[in-house]
Amino acid sequence: MIKKEGFDFIFDETACQKKCKALCCKGNGYVFLSNKEINEIANYLNIDRETFLKLYTKKAIYGKRIALVDLRINSETRCVFLDDNDRCEIYEKRPKQCRDFPFWKHLSKKPKEELKKLCPGIVYADK
Ligand code: SF4
Numbered sequence: 840m841i842k843k844e845g846f847d848f849i850f851d852e853t854a855c856q857k858k859c860k861a862l863c864c865k866g867n868g869y870v871f872l873s874n875k876e877i878n879e880i881a882n883y884l885n886i887d888r889e890t891f892l893k894l895y896t897k898k899a900i901y902g903k904r905i906a907l908v909d910l911r912i913n914s915e916t917r918c919v920f921l922d923d924n925d926r927c928e929i930y931e932k933r934p935k936q937c938r939d940f941p942f943w944k945h946l947s948k949k950p951k952e953e954l955k956k957l958c959p960g961i962v963y964a965d966k
Pocket residue numbers: 863864870907918919920921926927928929930933934937
């Protein structure tokens with residue numbers, strides 16, 4: 840169980856393996872990458888940085904940031920690295936933004952019922 844200051848829930852990271860539908864990897868939004876992450880993921884995939892950038896990323900925030908590409912499949916938007924079984928293909932090297940989920944600042948203000956639907960790993964003291 841992981842706790843973080845400023846959040847009134849805790850996160851059961853074992854839920855990712857058991858009952859997750861990967862909702863955090865679906866829908867609109869950006870997964871931003873740092874320079875270091877670009878190199879690490881390209882290395883993990885055994886391709887060079889330029890190929891990785893071309894195949895898996897897009898520019899965001901008026902070209903100031905690099906983010907992962909989304910795919911639109913059966914009217915669902917999903918991260919390019921989410922496989923058919925809703926598993927992350929680069930889990931070991933997933934970006935910090937993904938590792939930080941569900942402790943994203945904007946989620947700290949979301950209603951409890953909404954968050955519980957988003958992620959089965961989000962646990963409140965009163966259940
Ligand atoms: S990189 Fe992996 S964990 Fe992050 S959004 Fe994509 S599929 Fe999900």
